[in-house]
Amino acid sequence: MGNTIGEIFRLTTFGESHGPAIGGVVDGMPAGVKIDLDAVQHELDRRRPGQSAIVTGRNEGDRVKMLSGLYEGVTTGTPIGFVIENENQRSGDYDNMRDVFRPSHADYTYAQKYGIRDHRGGGRSSARETAARVVAGALARQVLSLSGINVYAYTSQVGDIELDRDYRKYDPAKIEDNIVRCPDAVVAKRMIELVECVKRDGDTIGGVITGVATGVPVGLGEPVFGKLHAALGAAMLGINAAKGFEYGLGFDFARCRGSEVIDNFKIGSDGSIDIENNNSGGIQGGISNGKDIYFRVAFKPVATLLRDVETVTAGGEAVALKARGRHDPCVLPRAVPIVEAMTAIVLLDFLLQNRCSRI
């Protein structure tokens, strides 16, 4: 239910922003995989707060500690429990929010649903929880790479500044060349300037992340309710601040005629069947067709502004609130590794599920 994702490769996470630790359990990891723990930590570092001038200043080491499931560095098929300690909490920053509902945050809905909430740093609704997903994603990624599957994501839009929709125009090797994680250096510079600008204003800005998976074999996806893109969509929409998901041409399909956008089959020079165009985004009928999978995820601007906001208390009193915590003016740069992680988690789960599709 709430805190577990996956059917066979399954991640369960726990932890609040200001509790002793966050962490998770990865179940269903196939046995026999040699794990590169440095690579796992590397992904965490990409998501880490405090990594650049355009992200939150909360300075967490975010060291993951593996507690089980590995023996002499190799997966044993038993669950991998792990924790990341919360070190740099400044819970005092949130004292003024104990009874206040921050607008467009989850404070109000958690309070109403559960009748109680940990107000410190958003508690469970904090994006800090996604660090556990990055750990699981980094593990999944290492399994996927054994099958030749690669996953990457990049910032393709910040405010009005956007890249061309065609992901093939960009070199994934350049994503990490700048702090906004946009593979086009010129556009990246403009994005960074925009984020710095809104940050100076105590404001925040939305954007879009494009995700891509290459090397995915034909056959992943479990119709009718386990379609691959539906699972990817749910995984992306489950990321904090995500508000939209589309794959292939997505919403642009709405304007098109069938004759304009059909993905024709063709016979390759070696006699094999291939697919032209790939407007479908690598998935047809909910099942991967062997072409690149690509999709876009819309993120709203962070709701925490470093300026006075009018809001209300739990008691029903109007108050002015000025955030004192350390916050991201734009979630995109740090969300890139999260999009990648969730993609890897979903793909590995479906790769395993697909082992049972035939006798």
Place this chain on the structure above:
Amino acid sequence: MGNTIGEIFRLTTFGESHGPAIGGVVDGMPAGVKIDLDAVQHELDRRRPGQSAIVTGRNEGDRVKMLSGLYEGVTTGTPIGFVIENENQRSGDYDNMRDVFRPSHADYTYAQKYGIRDHRGGGRSSARETAARVVAGALARQVLSLSGINVYAYTSQVGDIELDRDYRKYDPAKIEDNIVRCPDAVVAKRMIELVECVKRDGDTIGGVITGVATGVPVGLGEPVFGKLHAALGAAMLGINAAKGFEYGLGFDFARCRGSEVIDNFKIGSDGSIDIENNNSGGIQGGISNGKDIYFRVAFKPVATLLRDVETVTAGGEAVALKARGRHDPCVLPRAVPIVEAMTAIVLLDFLLQNRCSRI
């Protein structure tokens, strides 16, 4: 996994386009609900082929037969099994497709995944399967209405013709006034003309459906992997031909600054807490906040064109294919009740899940 959706209120469907019947099992229906079977059949009729000049001519009665779970018209808490017989199959229409992969259809991916496929009318990948979802949705709806929850959807875009994004401008009572299911009569007329035009061309056209749920109480949603909008997104993306999902301002959020789009709290005249704007779309932190939930679903143009298409056979030969079946030039009108059904299924499931959130 593949053919079941839901945690507590659960639907499992079965059936192929040209087999003896399609159907499903609804499990987790609460006991004690008086069911209006005519209302269920009415929803099926809204999805039925052959209902108007702009949808497929396949003429199915689509009569649902309930097999269990009801006693003297009232739900007993036991599973509701139901079947809809396939009557108007013309499987011969598909003889020429036995070994041919229709472009942008699921023929190729099913064949590759399972090593076998029922080629008649798309087999399991046919949208005919969604009739079973409409039955379950119609049942769910009747339970939701007991809690004051109402669900509706309408065609908000066909090709380049679109309504204003603000659903509050349209009267849901007018949706059924025209065959394209658009609540604005003038725009509907233009949409219908466009569909007729592409139909004459043997072509097809995409579009967007807007879905709305009113009366949803605060508290539905199971963070972090069971967020309400993630479940809605997965349910919508699981509808045939759906390619994108967004809720609230969706992708438009990407262009916005936080200060422009925050949903402020205010104190109502009666002292209660309310939320202004509702740019969030009725969900915050994955949990409903008591405001209307609204979202948009993008549909691609149907891939079956009534004109020659170049494609390939399973054996790797290039062939020309001209569809002979009866097909929709635009899925939108018939997808409206499916969007409503899937929305109702998700909301009822979460309404029940939420019963366990507190002691």
Place this chain on the structure above:
Amino acid sequence: MGNTIGEIFRLTTFGESHGPAIGGVVDGMPAGVKIDLDAVQHELDRRRPGQSAIVTGRNEGDRVKMLSGLYEGVTTGTPIGFVIENENQRSGDYDNMRDVFRPSHADYTYAQKYGIRDHRGGGRSSARETAARVVAGALARQVLSLSGINVYAYTSQVGDIELDRDYRKYDPAKIEDNIVRCPDAVVAKRMIELVECVKRDGDTIGGVITGVATGVPVGLGEPVFGKLHAALGAAMLGINAAKGFEYGLGFDFARCRGSEVIDNFKIGSDGSIDIENNNSGGIQGGISNGKDIYFRVAFKPVATLLRDVETVTAGGEAVALKARGRHDPCVLPRAVPIVEAMTAIVLLDFLLQNRCSRI
């Protein structure tokens, strides 16, 4: 939840004793299996009422009708929906039970849990529902046999008459030689006489069924909560009237010292590792070890007596009740194919699950 069993190979059943039909959906059946429908019907016939003098006289044809998931007799990987019509209902037999709770039946608990119940023939709690399990089990069996796995069960105890505990002493080919399904002709004769005797008395009698699976490969079982014997136990305990489950030496282990019952490893003549004794019953640490799996299931005597019983009405009135329906004096003979079916369902599910245990 309630009406679905399995993780990958999943059965969902529906239907009441006196509704229009019972049936189910088998999801997760691997594609590419040629199905022998006569063999499926044969299993149903073994469970069928009216088959002999010592079982209920309700005379159901119990013809299963497959609605989906098969194409030209081969599984397609899509769900297999099926129905069995209820033909020989005599609901009038139950008119006197509308408001009466039969002792040791589910009438009272269903009424209390759901606030409503279909009193005719026990409604959902009728063992008639198990016919759907037999269908699914017969399908599973055909897949298992492709892997060399065979499943059988037999009546090993009726009242005080019991076989030796060692299943290896009995020839499974003789199980169907008599109507009580006991592989020892002499003991079977005594069992039948006992059943006839209690039937004459309007009474009923309990017993034990022994189940055996041969050819199970090493490795099936998902510790720690998906242990193979725990899943088998739950499946057996889920059969109507089952009250106990043990595997290997079972409760007899309680009296033993470790040194008496350890299953020693030995080196076979071909140098391979084998296990002596098999007191463990083919499962160690929740995982099959390649030896025969064997277990025993205890059944209580049927609670419906053909004599006056003192009981109460829903209104709290004491009444005398004399059953008028047609009932089994002993469930064992008809429960044998159900035990086999549930065993096959569990084993196939775990065989598929195990495909994901290693990279």
Place this chain on the structure above:
Amino acid sequence: MGNTIGEIFRLTTFGESHGPAIGGVVDGMPAGVKIDLDAVQHELDRRRPGQSAIVTGRNEGDRVKMLSGLYEGVTTGTPIGFVIENENQRSGDYDNMRDVFRPSHADYTYAQKYGIRDHRGGGRSSARETAARVVAGALARQVLSLSGINVYAYTSQVGDIELDRDYRKYDPAKIEDNIVRCPDAVVAKRMIELVECVKRDGDTIGGVITGVATGVPVGLGEPVFGKLHAALGAAMLGINAAKGFEYGLGFDFARCRGSEVIDNFKIGSDGSIDIENNNSGGIQGGISNGKDIYFRVAFKPVATLLRDVETVTAGGEAVALKARGRHDPCVLPRAVPIVEAMTAIVLLDFLLQNRCSRI
């Protein structure tokens, strides 16, 4: 799948006997429950090794550390992550077992299933993992007690020494009066002597634990595959060394006639409906009937003998093995709190599930 139990109240465990820590995540805990952490630790202490002369000498503090899900001592509805560090490992004790399969242990099956295993102390198959279940059970128990539900278990048989089957003859307040956890002081003394005797012999002994739940309301259980006793059975059979489960009269039912064992309804002095005898064990048709639930769990003797055992290596060589670790001569005393914990986990899950059974 493997490492998660429950539908709504769900426990996922992780950890190996000799890794850094074991632990788990409890999801689905209702919000608003004040937790007594000392009571949780108390249950752990009852399961702790080294607590008496008749259990293993491994001396673990077994301090549980809660990492999330509690705010100011009250549950928040978010998952409760927890860890218990492994302190007193003497992995060197197991060096001689790296390539040896201990008879009747899980060494061989894990090695075959996963192709790799952590041989130290049984790795994941060690009963040490059950400490995590005791934590979850202790949490569940506190919720159950708010509904008047109480759970207890006791040692009812060790070898040939057994208590009367009728649990009502024993006072649960006396269970903790002796180290074997048997509520009859005289029988307890004999049991302890027997355990000491087998321990001196380097041998081990089996037994039976009786579990009881009082105050369970009518209505818990989700037929047909979620019957309450089937879930209890699976939970008990999932405990290390468990080999059998029966409830109510269990296997004794096999010898009985229906007329001897029917649980008659009667009208109480206050006009309410009650049930006589309770041979059914508090569950009818898979649903609790308001009477006490009672059941018995058979445990085999521990397979680790402190004497030479003939066995084989992974390489297929015959070797003599003498265990050097610290082991229980009889698991019963320490299994009592585990039986209680698993009972509480199942009952709370079903109590929550039952909230959804009616409109």
